[in-house]
Amino acid sequence: MKLEILTRNEHKELHNIIIAKIRDLILNKNLEPGDKLPSERMLSEKFEVTRNNIREAIQKLEFYGILKSKPQSGTFVADIGPVAMKGMMKDILALEDPDFKSLVETRILLELKTVRLAAKRRTEEDLAKMEAALESYKEKVLNNEEAVQEDLLFHLAIAQACGNSTINRMMLIITPEIINNFEKYHVCDKDQGPKRIKEHQNIFDAIKEQNTQLAKQMMKDHFNELYKYCYNI
Numbered sequence: 001m002k003l004e005i006l007t008r009n010e011h012k013e014l015h016n017i018i019i020a021k022i023r024d025l026i027l028n029k030n031l032e033p034g035d036k037l038p039s040e041r042m043l044s045e046k047f048e049v050t051r052n053n054i055r056e057a058i059q060k061l062e063f064y065g066i067l068k069s070k071p072q073s074g075t076f077v078a079d080i081g082p083v084a085m086k087g088m089m090k091d092i093l094a095l096e097d098p099d100f101k102s103l104v105e106t107r108i109l110l111e112l113k114t115v116r117l118a119a120k121r122r123t124e125e126d127l128a129k130m131e132a133a134l135e136s137y138k139e140k141v142l143n144n145e146e147a148v149q150e151d152l153l154f155h156l157a158i159a160q161a162c163g164n165s166t167i168n169r170m171m172l173i174i175t176p177e178i179i180n181n182f183e184k185y186h187v188c189d190k191d192q193g194p195k196r197i198k199e200h201q202n203i204f205d206a207i208k209e210q211n212t213q214l215a216k217q218m219m220k221d222h223f224n225e226l227y228k229y230c231y232n233i
Helices: 008-030 042-047 053-063 082-094 100-121 124-143 148-161 165-179 193-208 212-221 224-231
Strands: 067-070 076-077
Touching: 008 042, 008 053, 008 067, 008 082, 008 124, 042 053, 042 124, 053 067, 100 165, 100 193, 100 212, 100 224, 124 148, 124 193, 148 165, 212 224
Parallel strands: none
Antiparallel strands: 067 076
């Protein structure tokens, strides 16, 4: 099987199979909190999948607090009991892909909080990352080029600046999915480039000034089309 041509559903199914096998490995080997899992290479050979797929499955289990990876040391079972782990694994495997509107609604709620925290906590390094992403976005838009990735990087830079690792991780999960589907779901008009540039600039300026209320308002203005789409306004 050529894993590189897997469809999205096949990819998810493969991840679930790997997660189920990791669960069985932990339970059958009676691994306890703090016990080390076999290396990615060993798991890859054992499960007959690529190391990249093993890594992605482990990252997902890390996100839900079931595993912990330590640099230069390996991956370990987190501090939860077997009953709780079994239940959590079952819930993870039963997760459905969220519909697009629910992703949009979650993004709105997250980013309105994120931008206020970013305005309060941002560092000069954070501002430099945001400004670099913003300039790249402007350049692409003004040249009538696709700027999805630059848009994504700008919003992720804001999430990083908020100083909350959990919010940042959630943004990393949902934002690419949303932005990459804007055109598919006809959320935003493609001919509003200059307007979008102005909105991004306003958000950046408010964060730079550390004006939390203004930053939130500028993000709300930026999300005007999302509000209309999500709440049928």
